[in-house]
Structure formats: structure tokens, C-alpha cells
Amino acid sequence: MTDSRSSRDEGVDQPVHSQDTGQPTLTVDGLAAYLECPRKFQFAHERSLRTPPDDTAVDRLELLRIAICDGLRWAATTDDAAPDDPEQLIRRMQDRLRTLWEGHSERFHSAVQRRHERRVMEATIEAYVDHCGIDHLEGITSLSTQSTARELIGPTLPVATTVQIGHNVPDEEQSAPDHRSTARLTAEIDYATVDGSTIVGVKLLPTPAHLGLLRYRNRWDGDVEQEFRDHFDSESETFDPGLVSSLFEISVVLGGLRTLRDQLNLDSVRTCRYVQVPLLDRQDRTVNRFRDQISVDIESIDLTDRYLDHHTFGLTHEHRNRTVDDRLQTIAGRAIDAEYEPVPWELIRRESCSDCPYSVCCSDYIEGEVRFDGK
Numbered sequence: 001m002t003d004s005r006s007s008r009d010e011g012v013d014q015p016v017h018s019q020d021t022g023q024p025t026l027t028v029d030g031l032a033a034y035l036e037c038p039r040k041f042q043f044a045h046e047r048s049l050r051t052p053p054d055d056t057a058v059d060r061l062e063l064l065r066i067a068i069c070d071g072l073r074w075a076a077t078t079d080d081a082a083p084d085d086p087e088q089l090i091r092r093m094q095d096r097l098r099t100l101w102e103g104h105s106e107r108f109h110s111a112v113q114r115r116h117e118r119r120v121m122e123a124t125i126e127a128y129v130d131h132c133g134i135d136h137l138e139g140i141t142s143l144s145t146q147s148t149a150r151e152l153i154g155p156t157l158p159v160a161t162t163v164q165i166g167h168n169v170p171d172e173e174q175s176a177p178d179h180r181s182t183a184r185l186t187a188e189i190d191y192a193t194v195d196g197s198t199i200v201g202v203k204l205l206p207t208p209a210h211l212g213l214l215r216y217r218n219r220w221d222g223d224v225e226q227e228f229r230d231h232f233d234s235e236s237e238t239f240d241p242g243l244v245s246s247l248f249e250i251s252v253v254l255g256g257l258r259t260l261r262d263q264l265n266l267d268s269v270r271t272c273r274y275v276q277v278p279l280l281d282r283q284d285r286t287v288n289r290f291r292d293q294i295s296v297d298i299e300s301i302d303l304t305d306r307y308l309d310h311h312t313f314g315l316t317h318e319h320r321n322r323t324v325d326d327r328l329q330t331i332a333g334r335a336i337d338a339e340y341e342p343v344p345w346e347l348i349r350r351e352s353c354s355d356c357p358y359s360v361c362c363s364d365y366i367e368g369e370v371r372f373d374g375k
């Protein structure tokens with residue numbers, strides 16, 4: 001398998017306390033785990049229990065992320081490169097992929113299958129460049145005139161934003177310099193580009209399956225908002241941590257891009273957007289074995305409008321959503337305050353426990369099962 005993995009690939013990420021500032025830091029993956037079950041978050045965080053990564057898709061995605069980002073970096077920073085030549089960019093990325101593939105130790109049934117899978121990934125690179133790669137490179141090149149392109153291309157480009165978490169500070173400590181009422185929330189994208197006056201954070205992913213309802217809706221108003229509100233409504237049976245954590249992630253990435261914009265003095269940038277590009281969705285792949293042809297379709301997903309609340313946008317002129325951001329602060333505060341009780345218990349037991357890798361050592365689950373059996 002490939003050496004380098006993103007932290008998401010290692011299972012649940014962990015909140016850490018920054019050594020230099022004392023400001024608590026929480027990743028979006030940690031938030032996602034907390035939403036599924038606070039106890040699960042505790043296992044991953046305090047007891048450092050980790051879940052095995054989903055190896056095959058993760059490793060192949062890793063190869064593509066490295067090949068794509070190295071190709072973009074080369075094209076944006078090398079004098080010989082022709083930024084408007086898609087064939088040259090495709091060749092560069094595919095050459096990088098072949099080099100990485102030689103060191104890729106995934107087991108295949110046969111040499112034919114191994115070759116076939118490599119060709120699928122080469123076709124994926126071609127589809128990526130045709131769909132958005134050249135446009136993104138143009139934006140990266142434009143950004144590099146205002147900043148250093150190297151700073152904006154990963155893979156794994158961390159972005160971070162600071163939020164108020166309403167942490168209860170003891171009275172005697174109120175006068176001291178205090179970072180505990182704020183938290184640093186982090187996410188990872190693969191690169192940043194610009195489109196006009198908008199900075200765009202791009203993340204390369206295996207599939208869009210994790211988006212659930214967000215995959216099929218293009219705005220916040222309507223059932224996305226309703227589902228989000230219902231998740232937190234104690235009267236409702238709705239439990240959708242995937243949708244909520246995706247909206248939290250969008251909020252963190254957009255906040256991180258605003259921070260990046262300000263740190264790099266990108267004066268021409270006004271707004272931020274977050275785009276995910278699924279690369280390994282089998283539904284987007286066509287294989288004609290008789291003609292020995294492989295074609296891949298890629299559809300990027302701009303998540304910004306799924307999150308954007310026009311009322312908040314009208315007030316701030318920034319892509320924000322007060323409903324989501326307020327909940328984000330509350331949940332981050334609870335995670336940092338070590339509130340690990342698995343509530344709402346019945347919904348967690350119904351929706352999260354069956355797939356949880358910690359069920360064998362979780363006393364909440366074991367006791368719940370005993371009660372359920374009536375023994």
C-alpha cells in the first residue's frame with residue numbers, strides 16, 4: 001500500500017490541545033465522530049483506539065491525489081509547462097501515477113486485472129483534467145501571481161478557522177488571557193484555486209456517497225434545512241449525523257479559506273466556495289471489454305449553496321449560515337468539554353452501534369443489549 005495517508009484515512013481524527021497557544025483544536029472528522037456518538041469520539045480521542053482504514057479505495061485515491069497535485073504544482077511553477085495544454089498536463093499526471101503504481105502493493109487476481117485498474121485510474125486523470133483540471137490550473141496560476149502556488153497545493157492542505165465555543169470559564173480565571181472560550185477547527189482540502197473573485201477549496205474524494213441528501217439537493221432552503229433542524233429536535237426521530245457533519249465541514253472549510261485569503265493578502269478575493277470532486281465512483285465508469293475502452297465521467301459538487309443561508313449572506317456578504325454555525329459552536333464546545341454521554345441513546349443505539357468498531361468494548365452498548373434481551 002502507499003505510504004502517505006491523510007489523517008481521515010486513519011479512522012477518526014483526534015482533537016488535540018495545541019502546545020503553543022493552549023487553544024483546543026478539533027478536526028471535522030472528530031466532529032463527525034462526535035455527532036455519530038459522543039462515546040465513539042471518546043474512544044477515538046482519549047483511549048486512542050483507531051479503526052482500520054477502508055484500504056483499497058483509500059490507497060487508490062491517495063495515488064490519484066498525489067499524481068494530480070504534483071501535476072498541478074509542476075504546471076503552475078515550471079517555465080516549460082503550458083498551462084493551457086490539457087494533453088501535457090494529463091501526460092504529466094499519468095507519468096506520476098505510473099511511478100506511484102509501481103510501488104503500489106495492492107493484491108490483484110492477475111496481471112491483467114492490475115493493468116486494467118491502472119488504466120481506469122489513467123482514464124480518471126484524463127476525465128479530471130477535461131472536467132475541471134485545466135480550469136483549476138488557470139485559477140492556481142492566477143493565484144500564484146498574488147501568492148506562492150506551492151502554499152495552495154497539497155495533497156492535504158490544512159485549513160483552519162477559530163470559533164467561539166461558549167466554554168464555561170471559572171470566575172477566578174476570567175481575568176487571565178484565555179483561549180478556552182475559542183476553539184480552532186480544522187479541515188483538509190487538496191488545493192485552492194480561484195474563479196474570478198472567489199477562492200475555491202477543492203477536495204478529491206472516492207465517491208459522493210457520504211453526502212446523502214446533500215448529493216441530491218443544491219440549496220439549503222427546504223429539506224436540507226429541515227433535516228438539519230430535525231436532527232437536533234428532541235421530539236423528532238430524525239438522526240442524520242452524516243448530513244450535519246458535512247454541513248459543519250463546509251462551514252469550517254469556508255472559514256478556513258477566509259483565513260487563508262486574509263493571511264495571504266489576496267486582495268482580489270471576495271467570496272469562498274468549497275468543491276468536492278469524486279474520483280472513484282464506479283457508477284461514473286464505463287468499460288467496453290470488446291473494444292478495450294474505458295471511459296470515466298467526473299462531476300464535481302459545489303457544496304457552498306447547500307450550506308449558504310441567504311438571510312445570513314444578506315447580513316454578512318459572506319458565505320455563512322448562522323443556524324449551522326451556532327450548532328457547530330455548541331457541538332464543538334461539548335466535545336471539548338468532554339461531554340461523552342451517548343445521547344440521544346435510543347437513536348444512537350438504533351443507528352450507530354451496529355457499525356461501530358468499539359461495540360465490543362463499549363459498556364453503554366453491552367449494558368443496552370443486556371437490557372434489550374431482558375436478562
Ligand code: SF4
Nearest residue numbers: 037040353356362365
Ligand atoms: S457501541 Fe454504540 S454507544 Fe458504544 S461507542 Fe459505539 S456507537 Fe457509541
